[in-house]
Amino acid sequence: NAGVTQTPKFRILKIGQSMTLQCTQDMNHNYMYWYRQDPGMGLKLIYYSVGAGITDKGEVPNGYNVSRSTTEDFPLRLELAAPSQTSVYFCASSYIRSDRRRGANYGYTFGSGTRLTVV
Amino acid sequence: DAKTTQPPSMDCAEGRAANLPCNHSTISGNEYVYWYRQIHSQGPQYIIHGLKNNETNEMASLIITEDRKSSTLILPHATLRDTAVYYCIVIGGGDDKIIFGKGTRLHILP
Numbered sequence: 001n002a003g004v005t006q007t008p009k010f011r012i013l014k015i016g017q018s019m020t021l022q023c024t025q026d027m028n029h030n031y032m033y034w035y036r037q038d039p040g041m042g043l044k045l046i047y048y049s050v051g052a053g054i055t056d057k058g059e060v061p062n063g064y065n066v067s068r069s070t071t072e073d074f075p076l077r078l079e080l081a082a083p084s085q086t087s088v089y090f091c092a093s094s095y096i097r098s099d100r101r102r103g104a105n106y107g108y109t110f111g112s113g114t115r116l117t118v119v
Numbered sequence: 120d121a122k123t124t125q126p127p128s129m130d131c132a133e134g135r136a137a138n139l140p141c142n143h144s145t146i147s148g149n150e151y152v153y154w155y156r157q158i159h160s161q162g163p164q165y166i167i168h169g170l171k172n173n174e175t176n177e178m179a180s181l182i183i184t185e186d187r188k189s190s191t192l193i194l195p196h197a198t199l200r201d202t203a204v205y206y207c208i209v210i211g212g213g214d215d216k217i218i219f220g221k222g223t224r225l226h227i228l229p
Contacts, residue, residue: 031216042219042222045219048216059218088160090163108217109165113162
């Protein structure tokens with residue numbers, strides 16, 4: 001099990017460029033999430049998905065788009081990069097509620113993050 | 120808004136027990152208390168969770184008060200590697216997205 005894999009780990013973008021942050025999980029989790037974390041701050045939810053074909057906005061969705069065509073993948077798209085999007089981006093996945101078992105290490109599994117700088 | 124209140128920072132001597140408090144006075148009957156931690160620049164890591172009974176695993180213990188309005192995460196023998204931001208989170212009610220608060224920054228002192 002690789003868990004949650006994010007690529008790339010680092011990226012520098014120029015203002016106005018676009019890019020896609022990749023996230024894939026191999027745990028057959030239905031729920032997936034994207035968070036951003038600005039320097040010295042807490043995590044903010046950008047978008048999340050409760051299953052393939054379903055996405056919802058989180059706390060800070062402006063400037064981002066997501067899609068969920070498969071259970072495994074949940075890419076995050078930045079269309080017109082701005083300096084305010086300089087941040088570390090974390091992807092996470094989770095079981096649905098009814099699959100949870102006491103004693104198992106369940107809950108959310110996070111990726112190792114993508115550090116994005118927009119200049 | 121986050122449903123929990125935690126102190127912004129705490130210190131603990133290495134080798135001693137670290138006791139991290141969390142208030143969740145508006146918790147409802149079907150909501151769980153989860154604890155995560157984030158070591159510098161890494162993704163958050165699951166520690167433990169509970170509903171109403173005390174819980175223990177290889178990382179920590181979770182003590183939940185009888186009225187469920189507060190809880191304490193206990194790291195029994197803190198090491199320097201436990202220096203991190205610790206998040207107490209309430210999850211339930213059919214909504215499985217985590218909204219993170221500011222957490223407690225735990226400093227382990229050598």
